[in-house]
Amino acid sequence: MSRTNLSMSVSADGYVAGPKQSEEHPLGIGGERLHQWHIGTGRDHPVNRQVADEMLAGMAATIMGRNMFGPVRGEWGDSPWQGWWGDEPPYHCPVFVLTHHRHEPIELKGGTTFHFVTDGIMAAYEQATAIADGGPISIAGGASCARQALAAGIVDEIDLQLSPEILGGGERLFDGFSPGALNLELARVLEAPGVVHLRYNVIR
Template sequence: MSKLRVESFTISLDGFGAGPHQDLNHPLGVGGTSLHGWAFSTRTFQRAVLGSESGATEGIDEDFAARGFRNFGAWILGRNMFGPVRGPWPDESWRGWWGENPVYQVPVFVLTHHARAPLVMEGGTTFYFITEGIEAALAQAREAAQGKDIRLGGGVNVIQQYLRQRLIDEMHVAIAPVLLGSGERLFEGINLPALGYACTQHVASPLATHVVFTRQQDQ
């Protein structure tokens, strides 16, 4: 069966996965962009997100960035990851942060409380807006992925929901040498050992410490 994986999710030294006051001008919250210096330095990120051929082509950070785009057939996102619009959709003018050809290039299932018609984009990306909850989104993503893995993109609250239900198979977290002071803490109220998760890999680069958590099968 395909795995549900979190990849390249970065937190600060004080545990925040996003800064405070997320909005159109601060999609990652105030100070949130500073978390992602390790990813900005890689060729994978530069190519996939910015369409550039700059960035490092080897090293620990590039290795982890590259694995975040490997063997995925679908994504799941929280609504805040799709855009800053809150409440009922006023119209369908907001089409995401990424322009008409988003980075995903596979089906993307967006968790929301407010229905919206599927949004077909260039490059193979279609956004489906799921109102039935996290398990319904996962079931539809598995079907769409056709045996490949599913990437859970976040944000913090969505990852917490899937963790509490032990639905995440593997999670790569990058810890940046940054202090945010406030925002959304990724592991707030989460007891990873009690949920059956263990650290199975950790390695540091000059820009981040990379940690992989895996759900133990005997739990």
Template structure:
């Protein structure tokens, strides 16, 4: 059965990239020279060094490690992708004529564009009807494989908040960035008394990163646990 999955590399304090560069919102050609890139490349260092990642990009070298195995596993599981427009705009030129996806990619956007066909099986379809429609199209294209939400963080939050995500994998790098774009913020639309439950299903420790996989549950009410307070936390606090 097709699952909707997502993965994201984050710092220990929860950032997936440096501070957002809003100077040119629709022209990310200078993204590598902006404030987002240093944090992004720090938290994704584990993947850039992995042999499976480098091979997929057409680069030589890399390390054959547990990190490489996880990269290869992730690529093998995906039959289609969903991504945000900022990610596409930043990656279109660096990915070149043969992007690493090798599968249909559905780009959530407000700016229409004709389908872009690339070598190696990658196509980019621009969806203006929101993430729900993009996930629906990706499911139809994925066959018996999974739909992978490729990023960025804003789209991942939208998919998670809409209840569309089945599995989340976080790759936690041992670094504190202190500032940047935080993966989980108010964009999830959660109130003070509800949350989204996650069930841990796998933890893989590596020297430069910890891989945490969760099954995503539904929203649930947060219940005050007053055990040990005699059933009355207010009274206990006043004593």
């Protein structure tokens, strides 16, 4: 049975993206500060390297929202957009993108093929599970996709990379959940300069 991991970088005030997301600011204003642990000054720390490797290495399938895939909204039209990551994205596995608009699969270098799913999170999960064949599945975000996965009960563990940043607005990971809706058990705490890596098991 596939184990499903949700991994997201989060601010001290609970945001996973800052306000006003756009092509210029894909993570919202200030959102890139949440990722300094793996793309900035902290990327060479051994704990951060371990966590970054765990996020991608060995994943058999990935699910993400359309907002994470790119800034294009509405019908795709003749947009040439293929994601933020260039010709060889870091996923190296099939990626299932939630969208309301049909799009042909996009096959890129390194084993990444983007499949576009119009039937919701459970349809994406069923496709990911079938292709993963028992291997691990990643819920890559953004916030809406993550909330849908949590609400659907398909997440087994949550990795949060907590940075001492205050964004003051944007997208929160746990918005909309009532008290007691999620039962989490702290499973691991790792520390590096400027970030604490928290792992929670989701208890059903």
